[in-house]
Amino acid sequence: MLEKLTFGGWRIAGAYCTLSKAGVQIRLVSSAMDKGSNFFFRQLFDTVSSTYTYLLGDTGSCEAVLIDPVLEHAERDAALIRELGFKLIYAMNTHMHADHITGTGKLKSILPEMKSVIGKASGAQADVYLRDGEVINFGAHKLEATATPGHTNGCLTYICHEQGIAFTGDTLLIRGCGRTDFQEGSSETLYNSVHQRIFTLPDHYTLYPAHDYRGQTATTVAEEKKYNPRLTKSLPEFVNIMKNLNLPYPKMIDKAVPANRVCGLHY
Ligand SMILES: N[C@@H](CCC(=O)N[C@@H](CSS)C(=O)NCC(=O)O)C(=O)O
Numbered sequence: 001m002l003e004k005l006t007f008g009g010w011r012i013a014g015a016y017c018t019l020s021k022a023g024v025q026i027r028l029v030s031s032a033m034d035k036g037s038n039f040f041f042r043q044l045f046d047t048v049s050s051t052y053t054y055l056l057g058d059t060g061s062c063e064a065v066l067i068d069p070v071l072e073h074a075e076r077d078a079a080l081i082r083e084l085g086f087k088l089i090y091a092m093n094t095h096m097h098a099d100h101i102t103g104t105g106k107l108k109s110i111l112p113e114m115k116s117v118i119g120k121a122s123g124a125q126a127d128v129y130l131r132d133g134e135v136i137n138f139g140a141h142k143l144e145a146t147a148t149p150g151h152t153n154g155c156l157t158y159i160c161h162e163q164g165i166a167f168t169g170d171t172l173l174i175r176g177c178g179r180t181d182f183q184e185g186s187s188e189t190l191y192n193s194v195h196q197r198i199f200t201l202p203d204h205y206t207l208y209p210a211h212d213y214r215g216q217t218a219t220t221v222a223e224e225k226k227y228n229p230r231l232t233k234s235l236p237e238f239v240n241i242m243k244n245l246n247l248p249y250p251k252m253i254d255k256a257v258p259a260n261r262v263c264g265l266h267y
């Protein structure tokens with residue numbers, strides 16, 4: 001339900017996000033990406049796992065989707081969604097995470113009308129399973145699910161062509177990429193996914209990863225094609241780099257993977 005607040009004759013109304021008085025309307029919700037297309041974008045962060053969660057909305061219909069929510073922030077995310085007057089229709093994961101428990105299960109109990117979404121090849125439970133090329137609609141906007149396996153089998157990149165943006169999960173990180181040494185990791189598969197499905201997008205597309213560990217927020221296809229220190233290399237060089245990353249296992253992996261297999265329903 002859209003909350004309406006009034007003060008001095010002015011009225012604030014939900015995700016239409018207008019301030020109105022005597023026929024005068026001022027738009028409140030704006031976004032760095034708003035090109036007059038009713039597209040709302042907000043990047044949220046979890047400092048513990050360095051995970052980005054993305055809230056996307058259609059300010060005309062008020063329908064919204066959340067990408068990669070984190071369990072510990074389900075209340076924060078639900079409060080923001082309510083404040084802005086959005087109706088969450090999908091909480092989607094880019095893959096079955098190993099470093100944190102997804103917020104989708106808890107969000108379902110707070111906002112029961114929403115559906116959880118994950119790639120069919122992830123092997124995880126959800127309300128909606130996506131395969132390569134399938135599309136999620138929210139209001140007038142679309143996200144295309146593109147299979148980008150390699151970090152895990154079920155990794156999906158969600159692309160919004162109309163805005164020139166893509167959510168790459170852990171497949172492509174800013175000047176990096178997802179590790180390939182656990183779950184169903186395969187360096188060759190990840191390399192091919194990035195080169196065939198992400199680097200073939202237009203150069204200007206902005207890429208939003210599921211994590212960043214160095215304080216960066218976004219990148220572009222052109223930047224990563226030029227500066228990614230792993231993926232600009234040949235396939236054999238890339239495989240060798242990945243073999244020698246020697247990263248410690250994520251602290252939460254033994255709790256997170258079983259919980260995420262049921263989309264965080266039992267946490
Ligand atoms: N230290 C963190 C885990 C960090 C980590 O392994 N990140 C993953 C993405 S989460 S599955 C990764 O792929 N990193 C690639 C890299 O090059 O850093 C923890 O303990 O949770």
Ligand SMILES: [Fe+2]
Binds near residue numbers: 096097099170178
């Ligand atoms: Fe991951």
